Amino acid sequence: MFDQFKNKFPVNEQKWNDYISCFKRLEVPAKTTLLQEGEISKKLFLIEKGCIRVWFNNNGKDVTFQFFFENSTVASIESFRKEFPSPVSIETIEPSVLWWIHKKDIDRIIEEIKDVPLLRDKLINALFDRTFDYMKHFFSFIKNTPTERYLNLLQEKPQIVQRIPQHYIASYLGVSTVHLSRIKSKISKQKQ
Amino acid sequence: MFDQFKNKFPVNEQKWNDYISCFKRLEVPAKTTLLQEGEISKKLFLIEKGCIRVWFNNNGKDVTFQFFFENSTVASIESFRKEFPSPVSIETIEPSVLWWIHKKDIDRIIEEIKDVPLLRDKLINALFDRTFDYMKHFFSFIKNTPTERYLNLLQEKPQIVQRIPQHYIASYLGVSTVHLSRIKSKISKQKQ
DNA sequence: TGTATTTGATAACAAATGTTATCGTCCCAC
DNA sequence: GTGGGACGATAACATTTGTTATCAAATACA
Numbered sequence: 001m002f003d004q005f006k007n008k009f010p011v012n013e014q015k016w017n018d019y020i021s022c023f024k025r026l027e028v029p030a031k032t033t034l035l036q037e038g039e040i041s042k043k044l045f046l047i048e049k050g051c052i053r054v055w056f057n058n059n060g061k062d063v064t065f066q067f068f069f070e071n072s073t074v075a076s077i078e079s080f081r082k083e084f085p086s087p088v089s090i091e092t093i094e095p096s097v098l099w100w101i102h103k104k105d106i107d108r109i110i111e112e113i114k115d116v117p118l119l120r121d122k123l124i125n126a127l128f129d130r131t132f133d134y135m136k137h138f139f140s141f142i143k144n145t146p147t148e149r150y151l152n153l154l155q156e157k158p159q160i161v162q163r164i165p166q167h168y169i170a171s172y173l174g175v176s177t178v179h180l181s182r183i184k185s186k187i188s189k190q191k192q
Numbered sequence: 193m194f195d196q197f198k199n200k201f202p203v204n205e206q207k208w209n210d211y212i213s214c215f216k217r218l219e220v221p222a223k224t225t226l227l228q229e230g231e232i233s234k235k236l237f238l239i240e241k242g243c244i245r246v247w248f249n250n251n252g253k254d255v256t257f258q259f260f261f262e263n264s265t266v267a268s269i270e271s272f273r274k275e276f277p278s279p280v281s282i283e284t285i286e287p288s289v290l291w292w293i294h295k296k297d298i299d300r301i302i303e304e305i306k307d308v309p310l311l312r313d314k315l316i317n318a319l320f321d322r323t324f325d326y327m328k329h330f331f332s333f334i335k336n337t338p339t340e341r342y343l344n345l346l347q348e349k350p351q352i353v354q355r356i357p358q359h360y361i362a363s364y365l366g367v368s369t370v371h372l373s374r375i376k377s378k379i380s381k382q383k384q
Numbered sequence: 385t386g387t388a389t390t391t392g393a394t395a396a397c398a399a400a401t402g403t404t405a406t407c408g409t410c411c412c413a414c
Numbered sequence: 415g416t417g418g419g420a421c422g423a424t425a426a427c428a429t430t431t432g433t434t435a436t437c438a439a440a441t442a443c444a
Binding site: 175176 | 432
């Protein structure tokens, strides 16, 4: 699991083994809650197999915010960093194999790698990229219609459309399940 | 202008003078374009007086994305960092007094301060905060109705409602000018 | 394999929001 | 001062999207 990341981390063998030994394996069924809205996030998850959604309760309605697949890390980033109650819940969609690491270990590792210029820049770049991602996603909410957002999703993240139940996708796109159904039916009629 | 920031920058007098001498003063009328969509951003602006909006052209429609007031810095952050063509334009709303600095100077300064742990952490924190801001703004688009978004704006950023022409606010909130007008009229009727 | 649950499509109707047009007011440049 | 443009309110109508309900198909699982 971790070998694929090894060449990206210019640290010595001992450090590397120290770091990866902080991760614990976890096998869970679908619909397992990994973090409950309101809790303070203490764990970062790495997905070996399966997928995860981040969602929140909006007046009783379940609104999905993000999806994560294999080889991604997941945490309620604001809660994890600032030790705030998390505004979101984290839940598996499929039965999943995960690796998790405790915040105190991550904090130590980040503290250590911040002195390695290459890794420090990588961290900063990752933060920039995360910001751009939010910006882009947000842009598409202002700029595009729900139909356009769905077409973009099909093109840019086909994995989501293929693997994720439609009602999660609907709230992710900001529309009702009924409307997403209408959008799909309209598109398939146009193609004919 | 710069004295207010001085105590936040633990660098020696010489460095400090070097840094602030990179900024040039600029006085411009309202509706001045500081960066055109499609250009590569090379300047970072600091606002001494006035306000600025960041917007983009969406099929001929002018969509405002962000507002900035006194003591804020403004740039097309993705374009500035990655030297991409900017997806947004930057324009003054009011007649403004600005200070700008060239990208090459900023890059040098960031490179230098990255070795000062305190400033390095500040930079990283600033990036986290920026990410949270986007997330929060985005959340409100999914979570709230346009009316709720307007009420939040009134409460959290009254400056925007007071100083910015309404049609810019409408596109910022993701509604038509007519609908924002309806929202305002509905609210004022409820208060009576 | 059979049954319950989840998922998705569709119809009918309701509510929210956009579009176009018109009008009044304010303000700035001449 | 005054004429034109920017700004904002409002009405009438069109379109989009949500809501509720129902049914069919797929899937999970005992």
